[in-house]
Amino acid sequence: xxxxxxxKDLSVTLxxxxxxxxxxTVAFPIGKxxxxxxxxxxxxxxxxxxxxxxQHITSGDISVFDLPAGSPALRRxxxxxxxxxxxxxxxxxxxxxxYFAVMSGQPKKQIKNLTSNLLKEVDLTDKADVLVSNLxxxxxxxxxxxxxxxGSPKLMVxxxxxxxxxxxxxxxxxxxxxxxxxxxITLIISSHSMDEANRCDDLVLIRDGKLIAHSSPDKLRxxxxxxxxxxxxxxxxxxxx
Amino acid sequence: MSPRKTLATSGRVxxxxxxxxxxxxxxxxxxxxxxxxxxxxxxxxxxAFDHIAPMLLGIFPMxxxxxxxxxxxxxxxxxxTLDRLMTMPIHKLDFIVGYAIAFSVLGFLQASIAATVMLGxxxxxxxxxxxxxxxxxVFAALLGTSLGLFTSAFARSEFQAVQFMPAFIxxxxxxxxxxxxxxxxxxxxxxxxxxxxxTYSVDALxxxxxxxxxxxxxxxxxxxxxxFALTALMxxxxxxxxxx
Numbered sequence: 134x135x136x137x138x139x140x141k142d143l144s145v146t147l148x149x150x151x152x153x154x155x156x157x158t159v160a161f162p163i164g165k166x167x168x169x170x171x172x173x174x175x176x177x178x179x180x181x182x183x184x185x186x187x188q189h190i191t192s193g194d195i196s197v198f199d200l201p202a203g204s205p206a207l208r209r210x211x212x213x214x215x216x217x218x219x220x221x222x223x224x225x226x227x228x229x230x231x232y233f234a235v236m237s238g239q240p241k242k243q244i245k246n247l248t249s250n251l252l253k254e255v256d257l258t259d260k261a262d263v264l265v266s267n268l269x270x271x272x273x274x275x276x277x278x279x280x281x282x283x284g285s286p287k288l289m290v291x292x293x294x295x296x297x298x299x300x301x302x303x304x305x306x307x308x309x310x311x312x313x314x315x316x317x318i319t320l321i322i323s324s325h326s327m328d329e330a331n332r333c334d335d336l337v338l339i340r341d342g343k344l345i346a347h348s349s350p351d352k353l354r355x356x357x358x359x360x361x362x363x364x365x366x367x368x369x370x371x372x373x374x
Numbered sequence: 375m376s377p378r379k380t381l382a383t384s385g386r387v388x389x390x391x392x393x394x395x396x397x398x399x400x401x402x403x404x405x406x407x408x409x410x411x412x413x414x415x416x417x418x419x420x421x422a423f424d425h426i427a428p429m430l431l432g433i434f435p436m437x438x439x440x441x442x443x444x445x446x447x448x449x450x451x452x453x454x455t456l457d458r459l460m461t462m463p464i465h466k467l468d469f470i471v472g473y474a475i476a477f478s479v480l481g482f483l484q485a486s487i488a489a490t491v492m493l494g495x496x497x498x499x500x501x502x503x504x505x506x507x508x509x510x511x512v513f514a515a516l517l518g519t520s521l522g523l524f525t526s527a528f529a530r531s532e533f534q535a536v537q538f539m540p541a542f543i544x545x546x547x548x549x550x551x552x553x554x555x556x557x558x559x560x561x562x563x564x565x566x567x568x569x570x571x572x573t574y575s576v577d578a579l580x581x582x583x584x585x586x587x588x589x590x591x592x593x594x595x596x597x598x599x600x601x602f603a604l605t606a607l608m609x610x611x612x613x614x615x616x617x618x
Contacts, residue, residue, distance in 0.1 A: 208463040208464075209463050233462070236468075
């Protein structure tokens with residue numbers, strides 16, 4: 134099977150001391166939702182930043198669609214939503230979308246259409262001209278997600294896109310993620326919520342910078358003989374210690 | 375580099391400020407108010423006021439643009455927008471030059487308003503006229519923006535970014551020749567003033583005030599200020615890394 138992202142023996146040391154990731158080797162499939170799951174401080178964001186090419190890595194290799202992470206050619210194929218929203222709160226949703234559409238190189242003629250389609254996609258059409266700072270938490274997340282949809286990416290890398298959202302909204306977003314994956318987009322989504330792990334096609338569990346498991350949710354449960362991902366996680370961690 | 379992306383960035387920065395009318399009002403009105411206050415501080419000595427007021431147009435735009443740029447670019451770093459941009463197909467200069475253009479436009483507006491008040495309402499005599507006065511002020515704005523872009527890389531919080539103003543700008547302000555002529559200062563301070571940009575920004579305005587023609591010294595001053603601004607922009611560009 135072909136892979137979207139391949140990590141080989143990836144280690145990242147932050148600030149010369151903190152071992153954020155240690156010898157992580159894993160390959161992700163194409164056109165699936167891939168959950169990067171772990172408690173806070175596990176190294177999820179470092180892993181995500183490494184994949185999008187923002188993180189200076191200490192050793193190892195990362196390839197994304199067979200190109201080294203951070204290659205200029207990848208800037209047209211992947212989009213990235215950071216944990217900190219990564220939209221301008223003093224601009225309206227529409228202004229954000231227009232700006233990022235230009236920066237991602239969308240043709241001028243298509244920007245208007247693209248913007249209204251994206252607004253529809255994330256259900257923010259009636260909030261299009263509201264400043265992001267005046268939106269609710271969930272609406273902000275969706276505005277940021279809309280930016281990540283610009284330019285028909287092959288890979289979307291989303292760092293905790295559902296954190297702090299109410300369950301209904303979270304469910305809606307996961308429906309969207311699943312639909313996008315069915316259209317062939319690969320989504321790498323980090324979360325500290327074990328519940329959300331159930332919604333992923335493929336799971337990576339990390340803790341203290343180390344890969345604990347890589348499997349599908351079903352397999353993980355059956356292999357560990359547990360009923361929930363949380364229990365599986367605890368069992369795996371217990372076995373290692 | 376793409377002119378379209380550069381201008382989109384300028385437009386975006388100006389748009390952000392447009393949504394913040396209070397900042398805009400402060401930016402455009404404060405310099406004029408301060409100059410007006412100074413006029414009445416120098417109630418009994420209008421000659422001294424005529425001498426000092428134009429120099430302030432080499433200082434205000436720099437200080438204000440320095441502050442605003444520091445805070446705005448720091449926000450780009452802390453809110454994830456810079457992270458996002460750095461994973462997009464853009465050149466770093468699209469970002470940096472976009473900022474420089476946006477704040478030069480603001481500097482132009484700010485200087486035009488202040489110059490109108492100064493020349494029109496307060497009747498300050500500037501022998502060189504309004505155009506070179508505003509040009510000098512725009513260079514000061516550009517200088518403030520580029521220094522702000524560069525130094526914001528070293529700030530971890532908005533608190534720190536704001537503190538860089540007294541740290542980087544005040545020493546230049548004290549020695550630029552506004553308070554006493556530079557030739558009267560202690561030698562080491564004269565050397566210091568010779569190598570920092572604000573001196574030249576203030577000197578440019580001094581040239582405009584005291585000469586009816588465009589002098590060689592004015593050209594030199596603007597070249598020095600421009601070169602400092604360009605260098606700071608390049609250094610600022612180097613502090614923005616694709617990979618951190």
